[in-house]
Amino acid sequence: MSVMECNRKGCMHIMCRRYSTEFGYICSDCYGELERLLERAGSRSNYHLLTRQFMNTEKQEAAETVQEYLEEEFDIGDDDEGVF
Numbered sequence: 001m002s003v004m005e006c007n008r009k010g011c012m013h014i015m016c017r018r019y020s021t022e023f024g025y026i027c028s029d030c031y032g033e034l035e036r037l038l039e040r041a042g043s044r045s046n047y048h049l050l051t052r053q054f055m056n057t058e059k060q061e062a063a064e065t066v067q068e069y070l071e072e073e074f075d076i077g078d079d080d081e082g083v084f
Contacts, residue, residue: 006030011059023055
């Protein structure tokens with residue numbers, strides 16, 4: 001088996017060592033993200049479908065998406081607002 005680029009849509013990582021005959025190569029970042037997704041999935045019967053959907057979702061850099069989400073969701077309050 002040779003080392004190839006990740007087959008997840010939009011992922012530019014190379015040097016991937018994990019391989020599936022159906023899904024192709026997956027990098028360690030995407031593999032970790034997929035693992036966390038499947039841990040929340042509950043039933044093992046959903047794993048294959050979720051893996052297919054995951055591989056077809058656009059890869060986004062985790063640091064950007066998490067930070068952007070949190071900054072948008074949780075504004076830094078103004079002391080004058082009297083929230084606390």
